[in-house]
Amino acid sequence: MKTISKDSLDKIIGYLKYKGYKVIGPSVRDGAIIYDEISCIEDLPAGWGDEQEAGHYRLRKRNDGALFGYAAGPQSWKKFLFPGKLKLWEAEKNSKGFEITPANGQFPKYAFIGVRSCELHAVFIQDKVFNNGMFSDTYYNKIRKNIFIAAVNCAEAGKTCFCVSMKTGPKAEEGYDIALTEIINQDEHYFVVDEGTPKGSELMEQIESLTSTEEQLAAADDALKNAESNMGRTLETDGIKSLLYKNHANTVWDQIAKRCLSCANCTMVCPTCFCSNVEDVTDLSGDHTERWRTWDSCFNLDYSKVAGGNFRTSIKARYRQWMTHKLASWIDQFGISGCVGCGRCITWCPVGIDITKEVSNIRKSLKN
Amino acid sequence: MIPRQVRVKKIFWETEDVFTLELVSEDYPMSEFYFRPGQFNMLYAFGVGEAAISISSDSAKKNSILHSIHKVGYVTNALSKLKKGDVIGIRGPFGKAWPLEEIKGYDICIMAGGIGLAPLRPSIYYILKHRKQYGKFTLLYGARSPRDMLYPVELEQWAKKHDIHIETIVDRADSMWRGQVGVVTELIDYAELDPERTRSMVCGPEIMMKYSIDELKKNGLNEDQIYLSLERNMKCALGFCGHCQYGPSFVCKEGPVFNFSKVKDIFEIREL
Amino acid sequence: MEDLSGVLRNHPFIKDLDENYLKQITGCASNVLYHENDIIFSEGDEAVQFYLIRTGKVALEINGREKGNVRILTMGPGQILGWSWIISPYKWHFEARALEDVRAIALDGECLRNKCEEDPKLGYEMLKRFSHILEQRLQSTRMQLLDVYKRG
Numbered sequence: 001m002k003t004i005s006k007d008s009l010d011k012i013i014g015y016l017k018y019k020g021y022k023v024i025g026p027s028v029r030d031g032a033i034i035y036d037e038i039s040c041i042e043d044l045p046a047g048w049g050d051e052q053e054a055g056h057y058r059l060r061k062r063n064d065g066a067l068f069g070y071a072a073g074p075q076s077w078k079k080f081l082f083p084g085k086l087k088l089w090e091a092e093k094n095s096k097g098f099e100i101t102p103a104n105g106q107f108p109k110y111a112f113i114g115v116r117s118c119e120l121h122a123v124f125i126q127d128k129v130f131n132n133g134m135f136s137d138t139y140y141n142k143i144r145k146n147i148f149i150a151a152v153n154c155a156e157a158g159k160t161c162f163c164v165s166m167k168t169g170p171k172a173e174e175g176y177d178i179a180l181t182e183i184i185n186q187d188e189h190y191f192v193v194d195e196g197t198p199k200g201s202e203l204m205e206q207i208e209s210l211t212s213t214e215e216q217l218a219a220a221d222d223a224l225k226n227a228e229s230n231m232g233r234t235l236e237t238d239g240i241k242s243l244l245y246k247n248h249a250n251t252v253w254d255q256i257a258k259r260c261l262s263c264a265n266c267t268m269v270c271p272t273c274f275c276s277n278v279e280d281v282t283d284l285s286g287d288h289t290e291r292w293r294t295w296d297s298c299f300n301l302d303y304s305k306v307a308g309g310n311f312r313t314s315i316k317a318r319y320r321q322w323m324t325h326k327l328a329s330w331i332d333q334f335g336i337s338g339c340v341g342c343g344r345c346i347t348w349c350p351v352g353i354d355i356t357k358e359v360s361n362i363r364k365s366l367k368n
Numbered sequence: 369m370i371p372r373q374v375r376v377k378k379i380f381w382e383t384e385d386v387f388t389l390e391l392v393s394e395d396y397p398m399s400e401f402y403f404r405p406g407q408f409n410m411l412y413a414f415g416v417g418e419a420a421i422s423i424s425s426d427s428a429k430k431n432s433i434l435h436s437i438h439k440v441g442y443v444t445n446a447l448s449k450l451k452k453g454d455v456i457g458i459r460g461p462f463g464k465a466w467p468l469e470e471i472k473g474y475d476i477c478i479m480a481g482g483i484g485l486a487p488l489r490p491s492i493y494y495i496l497k498h499r500k501q502y503g504k505f506t507l508l509y510g511a512r513s514p515r516d517m518l519y520p521v522e523l524e525q526w527a528k529k530h531d532i533h534i535e536t537i538v539d540r541a542d543s544m545w546r547g548q549v550g551v552v553t554e555l556i557d558y559a560e561l562d563p564e565r566t567r568s569m570v571c572g573p574e575i576m577m578k579y580s581i582d583e584l585k586k587n588g589l590n591e592d593q594i595y596l597s598l599e600r601n602m603k604c605a606l607g608f609c610g611h612c613q614y615g616p617s618f619v620c621k622e623g624p625v626f627n628f629s630k631v632k633d634i635f636e637i638r639e640l
Numbered sequence: 641m642e643d644l645s646g647v648l649r650n651h652p653f654i655k656d657l658d659e660n661y662l663k664q665i666t667g668c669a670s671n672v673l674y675h676e677n678d679i680i681f682s683e684g685d686e687a688v689q690f691y692l693i694r695t696g697k698v699a700l701e702i703n704g705r706e707k708g709n710v711r712i713l714t715m716g717p718g719q720i721l722g723w724s725w726i727i728s729p730y731k732w733h734f735e736a737r738a739l740e741d742v743r744a745i746a747l748d749g750e751c752l753r754n755k756c757e758e759d760p761k762l763g764y765e766m767l768k769r770f771s772h773i774l775e776q777r778l779q780s781t782r783m784q785l786l787d788v789y790k791r792g
Contacts (some may be wrong), residue, residue, distance in 0.1 A: 089370050092415065097455025098414050100370055134621055135369075135606040248637050275610030278603060280413040289415040296609070303611055305418075306601050307440035308791030317639030325613065332616035383792075440791045482789030486768065512789035539784045543708030546739070548712050552781045557718050573788045 002209040003216050006189040009067070009180075010041035013113065015206050021111035021148055024080060026073070033073035035080075038113065045070065047273055052232070052343065061082065064184045068114055071158025072342040076271030077119055077312045078126060080110055081140050081147075086293045087280070091274050091289040106140070111148035115176065118161075118340040120151055124175060128334040129274045148199065150185030151176035155183075155223035159232035160343030162356055166235065168340040170227040178204065181220040192220040233343060235356040237327075238361065240337075243362060244328040248320065257316035259351045264297035265351075266345035267322065273297070274338030277290045298322050323355060353367030369606060371412045371457025372396055376450050377432055380599075386483060387448050388424070388436045391458065401433050401458070405490030406625045410605050411435060412457030413446035420620070422487035423461060427494065435545035436486040436518065440635060462605040463638060464625045466491045467595060468582050471567040475503035477559055479580045481510045481552055481572025485518045487597050488571050495520035496530050506533045506559045510552025510576070513538050514545045538596070552576065553583040563588030570598040578635070581628060594628040644669045648745060651692045652718045653769060661762050668751035672744050679714035680721070680736040687732050690748040693717055696742030700734040703747075705744030713777075714739065720773050 004012075016023050017039065024036040028045045038044065049062040050070040080333050087103040115123075127144065130137035151172035154163075163169030172179045177200035180191045191210050195201040212220075267273040277296035282289040296303060298321050304312040312318050330338030341354070346354045378390040389411075393401065403409075408422040419441065425434035439448045450456065468491060476495060480488050495502050503557075507526075509519040517536065527534045534553040537548040548555070552572075568584050570577050577596050584594055600612035600619040612619040615634040617626070634640050645666040648654045654662065656769040671792065672691070673679055680691070683703060691698075704710040712734065715721060721744070724732050756763030 058514055091457075093414065097375070098457075100373070100457065102370055130608065132607045132621070135607075135608070137608055248640070274608065276604070277608075277611075278418070280415060280417045286415060296611070298610065298613075304586065304601055306599055307438065307444065311600065312639045314639055321613070321640075329613070329616035335617070401746055431669060438791055483791075510789075512787065537714070539787070539789070541711040544712060545706065547709045548714035549699065550715075551780045554715075554780060558716055571689060575783075575786065576788050624677075 001212040001217060001220075002193045002195070002204060003212040004191050004193055004209045006067070006191070007041070008207050009191060012178075012203065013038065013040060014215055015203060016148060022108045022110055023111045023113060024077075025113035026068070026070075027104055028059065031180050033059070033080055034075045035073075035077065035112075041067070044068075044114075049156075050158070052347045053352075054160065054346050054354045055349055057347050064211040065189065066155075066182060066184055067150045068180075068182050069156065071154070071156070071161055072116060072118065072344055073267050074248045074344065074348055076122060076269070076342075076344070077112055077115060078122065078271050080108075080112075080124065081123070081143050082130070082137075082274065082276075083139075084295045085278050086139060088291045088293050090288065090290040105139070105142070107142040107146075110143065111150065111260050113150045113350045114152045115149050115172075116152060116154055116342075117172040118163045118166070118342040119271055120149070120172055120175050120338045121168035122342070123336065125272045125336060125338060125340070126274060128336065129272075148203075149176045149178075151179040151196075153179060153181040153220070153224055154227040155181070157227045157230045158234060158343055158347075160346040160354075161231050162233040162235050162341040162343060164228055164231045164234070164341070165356075166337060166341035171224050176200070181223055183216065183219045183223060185215075185219070190216070192216055204251065219301060224356045233341075233346070233354070234358045235339075235341065235359055236302040237337070240359065241328040241331050243359075247362050247366075248324070250362055250365055252358060252365055253316045253320045255361070256319050256353060256358055257314065260319050262299040262301075262315045262318055263348060263350060264299040265348045265350060267297035267299060268295065269348045270326075271340065271342060271344070272326075275303070297352075298325070309365065323358065327359070369459050369604075371410070371418075371459050373455050374401075374458050376452055376454045376456065378452060379450055382436055382518050383480075385435055385439045385479070385484075386516075386518060388434055389436050389437065389447065389450065389456075390425075390432050391456070392432045395594050396431070398430055401461070403427055403433070403461035403490075405468060405494055406466035406487055407461035407463050408487070408602070408624065409433075409435065409458050409460030409462070409600070411437075411443070411447060412459070413443050413450075416446040417443045418459070418603075419443040419447070420605060422597075423626070424486040424489045427490050428497065430474060436483070436489075438446055438483045439550075440637070459605065462602075462620055464621075464623055466569055466597075466625050467567075467627075468494050472498075472501045474567040475504065475505070475562060475565045476567060476570040477506045477508065477561060477566050477584070479508045479552060479556075479570045479572070480593050481576035482512060482516065482579075483518065483574070484572030484597070485509055488555075488569060489519065491534075491569060493524070496532065499531055503565055504533070504562075505514070505531065506537070506561075508552055508555040509534070509536045510555070510572070511536070511538050513540045514547070536557070548632060551579070553579050561587050561589070561594065563593075566593060568594045569596075570594060574599070581635075590629075592629040594627055594629055596624055596631075597624045598626060600622065600629070644671060646743060647671075647694070648692070651694070651745065653692050653720050653773075657765065661765060662787075664755050664762065665747065665752065667781060668748040668755065669778075670746050670748070672746045673713050674738040674742040674744070676738055676740050678738045678742075680742070681732045683732055683735050685732050687730045689724060690720065690722035690725045690749060691744040693721055694745065695720050695745045696744075697739040698742055699737050699739050701737060702734050723770055723774065726753070726764075726770060737772050
């Protein structure tokens with residue numbers, strides 16, 4: 001483990017840029033922490049924290065100048081690997097019929113700064129989704145293979161966090177190039193750095209650092225323990241697959257359906273939701289057309305439409321599909337739960353539907 | 369995955385709202401379009417979009433492929449307006465095929481409803497071509513009305529020239545209809561199934577498949593002796609877009625053909 | 641004339657019926673043969689018999705007036721033709737036509753009704769078997785109404 005000063009993080013960003021990475025990190029925008037391109041440490045949300053609850057998100061000022069003192073915001077890294085809108089190809093009419101040209105592929109080399117453990121797990125999950133054994137998604141995999149990941153261990157947990165339940169955090173255990181733990185005390189602000197890959201070590205060789213002291217390591221440990229013991233939510237995962245499979249007719253779904261607006265927010269903020277649609281856009285001449293892939297949601301009515309019918313018209317069925325997929329059928333599909341416990345779906349639900357609470361409601365309904 | 373271009377060699381109407389496209393390729397060897405009975409292609413109409421359409425030709429026929437298409441949505445409507453020589457896009461073939469190898473040696477009972485005969489036609493060709501490798505062969509086919517019956521000439525020829533017992537029935541007759549009237553499930557009585565020796569392939573609207581499977585079970589078939597082809601909203605056909613999920617399955621890659629025992633637990637769940 | 645009980649016993653409708661009842665029913669039974677296109681009964685006629693079809697197919701048709709003769713149902717071997725004999729006023733609602741040569745056992749309605757009146761146990765047995773058929777016909781009719789093959 002190495003210890004670097006707060007300002008050395010700026011050097012890391014600089015070095016990654018020098019190496020040709022498009023560096024992405026958290027920034028404050030529109031009253032939220034979002035992920036976008038950053039060029040220096042000043043772009044990070046210094047001194048900002050957040051408060052989150054079901055259906056509630058507010059930024060608040062911290063008094064310690066922390067750079068990573070907040071929980072997961074509305075965006076996740078999936079928007080870089082699996083963009084919300086992506087041109088797949090275009091086609092032009094010609095004398096023979098038409099000709100299709102694949103979209104002029106730009107595959108940026110990204111460095112992600114500040115990836116939380118839950119988010120890292122979300123990337124692992126999407127790795128399986130977009131490499132399903134039969135097919136692999138070109139864009140995702142081309143981007144994925146070149147990412148530099150600087151993880152950040154959580155020192156605090158949000159009110160809607162439950163990564164401990166999902167065994168996805170708060171400590172980043174693998175899959176990062178470097179992992180940072182931010183420590184702030186009365187007169188120091190530094191990072192304990194763990195190198196996860198040769199790529200990470202190569203970077204760290206360029207950065208002024210000291211071997212971490214026992215005290216510094218203990219402080220990093222304490223920070224993680226603090227996050228671990230302050231999870232805002234818990235979700236009982238024991239036997240959850242059969243619980244949901246067996247309870248498709250539970251009245252809890254009717255209760256949820258009374259509140260759910262089927263707005264699809266939960267699926268948009270979820271870092272693992274992967275559904276997409278394609279749109280064909282044609283210009284006015286009718287000679288040129290483009291195919292775009294866009295994020296879609298199982299909450300949209302058209303999602304399960306077929307010629308002459310629709311398999312899921314009720315909101316109840318659509319919510320049940322989402323939650324059962326996320327927590328149960330995902331396990332059958334990919335050998336892993338689709339939920340990482342980041343809590344985004346709880347925070348960003350306009351009516352505050354809480355996935356952890358609904359699971360416990362189903363469990364409770366069986367006891368009565 | 370990017371569509372390849374194929375040319376319409378022929379377009380003809382099977383019924384009032386079902387038409388067949390015969391497709392050939394100049395840019396790619398036709399071997400690139402080889403398929404197994406039961407698989408589907410994504411057909412692309414320029415500027416309009418794609419639709420998942422099962423392949424309905426003889427898989428041994430090497431120079432073109434046929435798709436029988438029900439004109440029901442934007443894409444199929446656009447496809448219906450094609451003319452000889454027009455070009456469309458195609459991706460595929462995708463999906464699991466009918467288990468024609470596994471069911472060799474058994475009596476075969478095919479139950480088809482409406483457009484559901486189209487994805488089964490390649491299997492019929494196959495079985496007739498390898499007739500000795502199968503036992504008794506029965507085809508039970510139900511359609512909405514005499515005019516909605518697919519491939520009537522072919523049905524007649526099969527019955528006449530081949531060792532196949534065919535029963536057809538319509539929901540509604542007109543005054544010209546001299547055949548059977550009623551629902552397809554009633555035909556099982558005439559199939560004289562030997563339940564242990566029989567394997568069944570079922571395709572049609574899901575409600576028709578539900579009643580057909582119930583009836584097959586009543587006649588002594590086990591769930592694992594029945595195969596069905598499910599329809600869901602196939603968009604990408606690669607298992608990425610999520611639309612065709614049915615319980616834990618992606619119908620585009622784990623289906624559309626399923627052994628019924630694999631889906632029996634979820635088959636009755638509403639709006640799954 | 642050979643005893644029809646053997647033939648009756650093999651028909652799905654009679655399957656597993658008590659031997660004593662079988663004997664009683666046999667007393668009301670007769671062997672019938674129709675040729676292709678023969679009218680077995682006509683709409684409005686008195687329903688004196690019903691038929692257990694052994695071979696061949698039968699169509700039920702209705703006079704659709706300006707729509708012509710409309711075939712509403714076909715049936716074949718192992719199936720039962722007609723139940724108007726059991727429900728007053730014992731009149732046929734449809735015309736039944738042999739689509740091919742048909743061999744069947746005709747059961748005399750009045751004979752069987754009398755036996756059922758005398759022995760309610762036999763009556764109940766017959767009604768159970770008929771309600772099963774009625775249920776199947778109703779189910780089929782519902783499926784036809786669902787118009788399952790219609791799209792869009």
